[in-house]
Amino acid sequence: MRKAVIGIVLGLAGTAQADEVVIAALGDSLTQGYGLPADQGFVPQLQRWLDAQGAEAHLINAGVSGDTTAGGLARVDWTLTPEVDAMIVTLGGNDLLRGLIPAQARENLQGILKAADRSEVDVLLVGMEAPGNYGPDYKAQFDVIYPELAAEFGSLYLESFFAGLRDGGVLPDPVTLRPYFQTDGIHPNAEGVSRIVEGIGPKVLELIARTED
Template identity: 35%
Template sequence: MKFCLNRKTPYSVISGLLLVLTVWGCGSSDTKTNTTTTPAEQAASKPDSPAKKQTILFYGNSLTAGYGVEPSQAFSALIGKKVDSLGLNYRVVNAGLSGETTAGGKSRIGWVLRQPVAIFVLELGGNDGLRGLPLADTRKNLQAIMDTVRQKSPQATIVLAGMQIPPNMGTSYTKEFRGMFKELADKNKAVLIPFLLENVGGIPKLNQPDGIHPTPAGHKIVANTVWKVIRPLLK
């Protein structure tokens, strides 16, 4: 099952970066605000003790970005709503970029981590696998991203989203790809989501007509899968 598009143009990459930096730069942390909204909406929102809010950063590709659904329907936004409903002292930032590979994620991580984070959810690697990129390179890139997080936010909890790919690239590649996430999670003492698309991947009614991206109903299931892992980490 495929779940990402090809990388966008450089202008789109720049726009994605500017969106994340604008959200952080304006310091908006109103518990009613969806952090996946536009910069204008973020700037217009009413701050609510921004200095006291801790950040949950979702860093990934089109799954995190919520391709094909409304921003408020993406699983990261749904996590934000769960956080708000419980009155927890966190804000959710969506730093997803459609088409992102681990190499792309490595190149922009320094831009994104302009402020410290409490929880860093890393959802990358799927596009590497679908393209059959060398897994040694994917490992190095994911490790470099986590190393940067440790350097810039030493106290952050890293959550690594495990992914799976169809056997198009061969049984050995597919098996090694699947096991790579647990190996990296164990090595870095990160919290593992075994398979982000559990009970969603490959189910037509839970995916958009392209057979790639989850529907709003699919995102709800993904959000529940992620929430089971993240909720115990929130103080």
């Protein structure tokens, strides 16, 4: 397993113990923790959840607000520093907001997964689902990107960043989800992040176990 000793990763990482699995969370504002106190964002809350499970893991917040899949591809190589053992990839939301061509998102995500392969880094790929307002063809093309790439590269896969907000596998009516979002209706508040972490946490434990095999 590729692991360095204690280090700082481009100012984003804190001190990691030598026996910890180091995980880079590559994403956009949802990962970065937009609009929230520093300790209530996705990465800090997920770190506390993992600590409570007894997982020996250290998370690096590699989320950049506004980033597209192209932005993630542009910085993946310097995100995958030698001490990184695994990576959570949560990108695509800004591609959707801008109505970018699904084929471009696929190519960018494929490039990210190829970089992870080159660095021998295990990946959890978190999916995104296109809204219906772009039409059924766009939605069909976009939604299959993530499961198909996960199968192609043998990555772990979670169907949606918002899986923890689902009720019995179904996303509730948006009105009922308002208490879990900030006023922009896009970014989760601290309570929403807590539920999101509950949904993604078990997959991250699988990711950690995979790095230890």
